[in-house]
Amino acid sequence: MIKNIIFDFGDVFINLDKQATYRELYKLGVQDISEEMMQVYYNYEMGLLTTDEFVEFFHNTFQLKKEDLIAAWNAILLDFPLHRLAFLKELAKNKSYRLFLLSNTNDLHISWIQNDWGTALYNEFKSCFEQFYLSHEIKMRKPNTNIFEFVLKENDLIASETIFIDDTRENTEAAQKLGIHVWNNNPETEDVVELLKRKEFKG
Known part of the structure; x- marks a missing residue:
């Protein structure tokens, strides 16, 4: 579960x-x-x-x-579709799951996002997560195993009760080796708002 x-x-x-x-x-x-x-x-x-x-x-x-x-x-950074924020806010509001963000993100990129989105939107997004882990702040990056072990241990998470969503296959493969459920999403054909339709959430 x-x-x-x-x-x-x-x-x-x-x-x-x-x-x-x-x-x-x-x-x-x-x-x-x-x-x-x-x-x-x-x-x-x-x-x-x-x-x-x-x-x-x-x-x-x-x-x-x-x-x-x-x-x-x-230049790599594009838009943030707000239907994804609506999905995330509803997920956070229901409190059925513990939510975490784990991103390979550097200072220049996160500064651009904060400026582009504005403080209110950025904080609204960030507040949906129990923990908001950025690689440049925790001195670890995916797909290194230690970053996943850190998140599990830091938050007393059981791997088999956890799912990790990432568009980069080497990252999901690394998490999967630790027993974490994964969704290696394809951003061209899939959307995170479809998450709860997946088999991991049924039964």
């Missing part, structure tokens, strides 16, 4: 264009993504680098204007 729901953020609630940042960086002359760049990105996403250090790396490596890099970096 499902008692706990852990949600991803991007392409579950907020829509993303995952190729947008690569396209915008390419226009700025960054035509190859190196292993070093990916490691810098992962470190930033885990809060091991400050925003200034992250921006400085690209500025020094590619001579990019800082404002151009930030604009390219945030």
Whole structure:
């Protein structure tokens, strides 16, 4: 029986264009993504680098204007369909499940979201969750096993009573190995508002 729901953020609630940042960086002359760049990105996403250090790396490596890099970096972020917020608020109001957010999110992205949505909408969304875990704040990221173990232990959750929704397969596979139920949602054909129709919630 499902008692706990852990949600991803991007392409579950907020829509993303995952190729947008690569396209915008390419226009700025960054035509190859190196292993070093990916490691810098992962470190930033885990809060091991400050925003200034992250921006400085690209500025020094590619001579990019800082404002151009930030604009390219945030190009991935699109809209937040409000029918998803309505679904989430109803779920929170019913109190049938414990709700958590677990997102690989960095400081630049969350700052853009807070600014784009405004404080009231952001707080309305955030208040629906018992815990709101962002990778750069807890110094861990998916799909590393320790982040899922942390959420389970921190909140006394039983894996078999928990479902995790994420659009990235390697993340759901990692959670599944710990005995957590998963929904690897396809953002092009599926919507989080369909969650309670799934077999895990029947019977």
